[in-house]
Amino acid sequence: MASTHSNTASIEEPRRAPSEPIDAAAGERQTQTSAAGTDAVCADKASNASSITKNGGDSDGVQQQLPQEDKQRRHPEIQQQQQIYHREGVSTPVFNEKSDASIATPKTAVLPRATTFGSTLTTLTAASSTGLLSAPPACDIPESTPPDRVALVRAKRGDGYVPQSNQLKNDLYRAVGFLELANAGDFAANVWNEYPVPVYATVFMAVGATFAGVMSVYALLDSRRAFRNVKFLRKQRRELKEARACRAAKSLPTRDLDVLLSVNFRELGTEGVNRWALNMFMGVGAVLICVGTYLAIAGANKGIFLASNLLSGYIGNAPIAIFGATNSCWAFYILCKAQGHINAAKKAIPGTQSLALIKRRSRNVQIYTGINGTATILGGVGSMITATRWWGYVILIPVILASVFCNYWWRTRAGYSRRDLVPYGLSIFSVDELSTALEFAARAEAKIKEQKKTPINSFVSDPSSLRSVLTFIQEQELLEPFCLRLVQDAGLRTTIGCPNSPAEIEITVDSLLNLPKESHPAIIQIAQDTVRKIGSNHFKYRERYAAELLGTYLAISRQEAKKRDKKKSQSEKPTRR
Structure with a gap:
């Protein structure tokens, strides 16, 4: 197998613009986006999207925006999105620069599922009042559980807890x-x-x-x-x-x-x-x-x-x-x-x-x-x-x-494990976003192996801030394993309000932020332990799944381009009299 340096990707590297089949697909994206404004047409699945809020002045906010040098290298389509946001008066969350810019969260802005698929070019949902990410409920992409909460139930055997939600697991017996x-x-x-x-x-x-x-x-x-x-x-x-x-x-x-x-x-x-x-x-x-x-x-x-x-x-x-x-x-x-x-x-x-x-x-x-x-x-x-x-x-x-x-x-x-069909905040309408997510997952896996003691420090601007740490945990869909480790500690289980080991525990990000500040270091340490123990495999699985999504998107786009060319050539043929 090739070395890590040759097979993992740095987000700082420039990306070439897609060639002809994907150019045709990108040309359609504007039409898809405008039509997707009515994408919440199914009455049983649609509801009002959450209001747009700003996170620019939050000192504890996590990294949300790519460095200036990297933004200039990104696809012109992303720069066009930025211009649209500014024209509409929506401010992009402030990005706190770090020395290792290549490991920054791979988003120009976080786009939850509901807005990502429905109106990528016109809607930007920033942070909630707590400074964390919140996904509007209107979305026709099936989702297992809300990304900001975890429900745990008592295991049938032993005193532990297991997640209530299901997922695809890479759990083949040796x-x-x-x-x-x-x-x-x-x-x-x-x-x-x-x-x-x-x-x-x-x-x-x-x-x-x-x-x-x-x-x-x-x-x-x-x-x-x-x-x-x-x-x-x-x-x-x-x-x-x-x-x-x-x-x-x-x-x-x-x-x-x-x-x-x-x-x-x-x-x-x-x-x-x-x-x-x-x-x-x-x-x-x-x-x-x-x-x-x-x-x-x-x-x-x-x-x-x-x-x-x-x-x-x-x-x-x-x-x-x-x-x-x-x-x-x-x-x-x-x-x-x-x-x-x-x-x-x-x-x-x-x-x-x-x-x-x-x-x-x-x-x-x-x-x-x-x-x-x-x-x-x-x-x-x-x-x-x-x-x-x-x-x-x-x-x-x-x-x-x-x-x-x-x-x-x-x-x-x-093999890989996954919960939802689409990782949080990812748009599969955009080749650039899929590529960035794929490269970020490969780079993050390598970075966690390099910095084993405090792996989260490479991803957030303020590792001592519970808000910053929890936002990273939520963005990267690590909230479920984090909560499983959290309830294993009897003292922390009492702190979150579950001293008697109830049959079911529901933990939300907001409830964790509202805990006394003296308990924050212990919770942050649990988060560090979670990423250190399972982070490498987690991002490895995300890389494999992102590669499947991107490869499938490119293959389908190529097939559609061939069909369009075939129809065009057939329509241009002179009809026999």
């Missing part, structure tokens, strides 16, 4: 990587398929059958985790489809929803095929192999001998073969999609750090899908051969190694 090894648990039963069974073969049968049975338990446990992810993604998909249908009925632009639907489809397929189906088919196969191998020990009985041959032979290996064929088709689809992201990024944003990050993300996905798809189909073929031929297990050796590798690669290089 043991699932050994399911292909469980597939070979019937080795002794098929090789020594005779009676009387040698003693050493009986030992191998018992070990192989037991291992297959244990792996089937892990497959069941991981399938439950995968199913929770599938339910979460299906709920978001239903809401996205409803929002898109509502917009389409009003003839409003739907590109942002198309991007989110495309990403959601791949997430859903990966969780459903690569994980849930893997656990179900391989788990059932492991159970059949376990039973068949145990029966082979008592092969003196003809009926038991026949049942053992069937279960540890064609019947036991059939689910594995079926999954291998299905999974290889899905892997090929994802591999092609990842290549499409690379091709679109090369054409739209050549020579940028965002291109390098998209390529790294897409190559990691291609490595996983290429090896996983090849290994599963070979595993299916090999498992069917092992029913009658011992040399079929030779084919399974590289399959087992590939399965362990793919499990590791997904957990560490390709």
Whole structure:
């Protein structure tokens, strides 16, 4: 893997303007924005946006505006937005300069979801009366929970708390990587398929059958985790489809929803095929192999001998073969999609750090899908051969190694966790904003590793200010893990008004700011500990998801540009008389 310096992005670096397909998309953005003024057309999802407030004079405000040198390098479209804000009399929040300007919060101004998607060029929501960010409720992009509050419920086991909201989790069990090894648990039963069974073969049968049975338990446990992810993604998909249908009925632009639907489809397929189906088919196969191998020990009985041959032979290996064929088709689809992201990024944003990050993300996905798809189909073929031929297990050796590798690669290089469809304050109408968010996430991950003791100090102007620290925590969607660590401390739990460990705790940013000042240092220390422990993985996941969003946006924009060119060329052709 390339070094951190070559693969991470600095926000200080200039970004080239997108080339032709994205220029066409940017040209449409003005039309999309004006039409999106009526974007809150669904009566059941729209309400009045919050009023515009100023944060320029707040000494505790966090960094909101890029340094002057960086602003001059940004896309001219962003400078045009700044001019519009000043013409409308809206002041941009003051940015407190830091020595490391490249790690500043990657926003010219914070644009909450409701205004980001509806009216990016005309509305700017600054800080609330407390100096923190607040998102207006009018938004047709589905959102898990409000970004300024966290609801925690008592865990079913133990005295701890768990978040009430759901999310997509990268929580694949390590043991699932050994399911292909469980597939070979019937080795002794098929090789020594005779009676009387040698003693050493009986030992191998018992070990192989037991291992297959244990792996089937892990497959069941991981399938439950995968199913929770599938339910979460299906709920978001239903809401996205409803929002898109509502917009389409009003003839409003739907590109942002198309991007989110495309990403959601791949997430859903990966969780459903690569994980849930893997656990179900391989788990059932492991159970059949376990039973068949145990029966082979008592092969003196003809009926038991026949049942053992069937279960540890064609019947036991059939689910594995079926999954291998299905999974290889899905892997090929994802591999092609990842290549499409690379091709679109090369054409739209050549020579940028965002291109390098998209390529790294897409190559990691291609490595996983290429090896996983090849290994599963070979595993299916090999498992069917092992029913009658011992040399079929030779084919399974590289399959087992590939399965362990793919499990590791997904957990560490390709998978990610996320809560909402769109990170707080991000606009997916803007290539520049997506690129900046992607580069910031990569740079932030590296910065946290460099400054482990006090990682937040690199991101805020005043690390001793609770308001500054909480604003950063809220902006970067770290409020939930921060609150989980906060309630683990019995003293702080009493301070926030929950001394008796209630069944449910709701924590808001405003309530934390209203606590006595003598408790602020302890809360700030909890925030530092949170970023130090999970910050690196958190921004790593944000980088992967941002790369998916940007790559998908560029690919869809390229497809739309091709369709427009095709229609234009067809309309210009002379009609036959």
